[in-house]
Amino acid sequence: MSADPDPAVHPLDHLPLRGAPEAPALILRNETLSFEALNDRVGRLAAWLARQVPEKGARVATWLAKTELACLMPLAAVRAGLVHVPVNPLLKRAQVAHILADSGARLMISNTARLDTLEPGDAGQAALCEEAGVREGLGGEADPLPPSKAAPDDLAAILYTSGSTGRPKGVVLSHANLWLGAVSVAHYLKVTPADRVLAVLPFAFDYGQNQLLSTWYAGGAVVPLDYLTPRDVVKAVARDGVTSIAAVPPLWLQLVEQDWPEDAARQLRRLTNSGGALTPSLVRALRATFPEARLYPMYGLTEAFRSAYLDPDLVDAHPTSIGRAIPFAEIMVVADGGAEAAPDEEGELVHAGPLVAQGYWQDAERTAERFRPAPAFSALGGMAVWSGDRVRRDAEGLLHFVGRRDAMIKTSGNRVSPQEVEEAAVATGLVAEAVALGLPDPHLGHAIHLVARPAVAPEKAKAELLPALTRALPNFMVPRHVHWRADMPVSPNGKLDRVALAAEIAGGGNA
Structure with missing residues (x-):
């Protein structure tokens, strides 16, 4: 990676064009796709999608495990001029029906077992397509669509939150949001073409989808994995030469309890954490289990993708810090009176910059609550995400999470x-x-x-x-x-x- 991240924005489906044509891009259980093959299959799937849903800007949903089709869809949908709505495969019928109705999806791709759980009326206006049938149909696509010419502000995806505080709400993301998120993460994690990134998190999760996008931006290979037990993760690392894992604290706790082959544990070069804080005892356990890996604690929220990361060199001295702003993010701590908080004064974390999402899908009221103009002292200005999270910034400029205001x-x-x-x-x-x-x-x-x-x-x-x-x-x-x-x-x-x-x-x- 270069010394500074490249701020230029390209359509999201241009990501496969960045890797060396013959280099591995997607390592599946029975096949490895090069970047050239990945681009071709994205084009063929995009051509199929454009025929099924010719209306530009229409939403297409997927409710899939980490299959090849699930990996291709974020790029193929936008190449077809559509907006992708990935649905977490762990969600159940009522939540899926809400997402389909709320997004107005015109097409839903899933497997037979999941589709059979839907009841009459659940799909709304969405046509239902079985995943196996879509795969079979792609073989006859003679003319794959070429890379798109989408504008940076064109919509690319709607990611629905898990609904922990009510019904799932859709966060609207543009090509620029997702592209710059990929650039930022690939830069500060120092991802290279030699990396193989194990994708264990759901692609419907912003952190999970970025596993694909940041790796492909850097020219590396993604290894998608749906695991049943932590032991499946150990086996995948050893089998596929994995160098990087992204996970959340409950999974890390399970992984450090496993019996790791020494070679597999030592080949890991990068561990990244979000979705909750690491404790000092877990940091020590990760260090002992993966002695060659650099550990990156991170903080983020779907409305702005990611806000902060802690440099691995600072983890031992500051194990509970969430670090500093990632590239392209301005992170402010706003005191209760509206001024910039003093060092070690608690305040609300406010995120400004080009990673800020476009708002909530068709929900002006909740958008106005969370997306508001940046405070007057902001360097970037514009629309900001007022997170509701309470943080403080210490004298060294490191951020520390205190808690959610409503928690x-x-x-x-x-x-x-x-x-x-x-x-x-x-x-x-x-x-x-x-x-x-x-x-x-x-x-x-x-x-x-x-x-x-x-x-x-x-x-x-x-x-x-x-x-x-x-x-x-x-x-x-x-x-x-x-x-x-x-x-x-x-x-x-x-x-x-x-x-x-x-x-x-x-x-x-x-x-």
């Missing part, structure tokens, strides 16, 4: 960060994973409930956790209730599912 627990007149309680629990060594929740209490306003998965013998963890937290935390931060779980629920994006846990405990779930 802060108010107990006995005090504001408590769930993350601080969770980190304290994990730091005891008795807990592998933890979620702190504030639930209504007639005396406290909200009482702190901690849901935890033990890292030691359950009886030992149950006996020693609260005394350890009492020694480590102020009294008002010590959980009033601890709920133990052998397994923690995760959302479709792989994050710990706070909403499900809160609903379960509020409904009387057992401790």
Whole structure:
């Protein structure tokens, strides 16, 4: 990569043109596609899509595992002049029906088993196509479409959030948003044509889709993987010569518990984390398990793709920091009065610059709430994403996550960060994973409930956790209730599912 990222914007489907024609671009279980072959198949799929949905700007949805077709669709849809709506394969019928209706999708591609779960009326105006039939039809495409001439502001995709705070809402992304996101990540991660990136995260997740785009921008190869167990990840790394993995904390916890062949563990050169903070104990475990890998903690939100990353050289000294702004992002900490926050003063993280999305699909009210003009002291100005996340910037310029404004627990007149309680629990060594929740209490306003998965013998963890937290935390931060779980629920994006846990405990779930 060059010393500075190239800010020039090209249509998204030009990405396969950047790699060496004969170099590997997509490593499937039974076939490896070169960049030349990838570009050809994108063109053939685009020609098929254009015939099915001739209306420019129409939405086409996919509800797929990480098949070849799922990998091609982000580029083929835009080459056909369409807008791609990837649906997380873990979502169920009601959520999928909402996404199809909300997006107004004209076409839906999935496999038979998923399509059979839909009921009459669920598809709305979308024609349903079985994935196998689409693949068979592509063989006869004699004239693949050439690379498009889309404008930077043309819409490229609508990514629906997981719906953790209500029904999924669609974040609208342009060619420029996705292209510059690929450039930025490829640059600061120092991705090269020699890299093989294991794509384990859902392509409907912004972080997951960028695994494809940033790797292809840099000329590297993507290895898509749908895994059933963490052991499947270990096998894929060894089998396909993987050098880079992107994951979220629940998966990292599972991976460091695996028995890794030494050669496979040492061939990894890059570990990237988002979707939740790494704890110091997990950082140490990752270092021990993957001694040759550089670790990149990152922070992002779908509305602006990604905001910050921590240089691997700073991780050991600042293990809880989310770092500094990524290329093309301006990150501000805005104090409650609207001024720029002073060093170590808590404020709201506000993101400006060309990575800011176009808003929420057909939702002017929620768009106006989150997408607002940048503060007066912004260097870039324009429209910004007001994240709702509380952060502080230390004297060295590093950002630290405090918590979400709407997730802060108010107990006995005090504001408590769930993350601080969770980190304290994990730091005891008795807990592998933890979620702190504030639930209504007639005396406290909200009482702190901690849901935890033990890292030691359950009886030992149950006996020693609260005394350890009492020694480590102020009294008002010590959980009033601890709920133990052998397994923690995760959302479709792989994050710990706070909403499900809160609903379960509020409904009387057992401790």
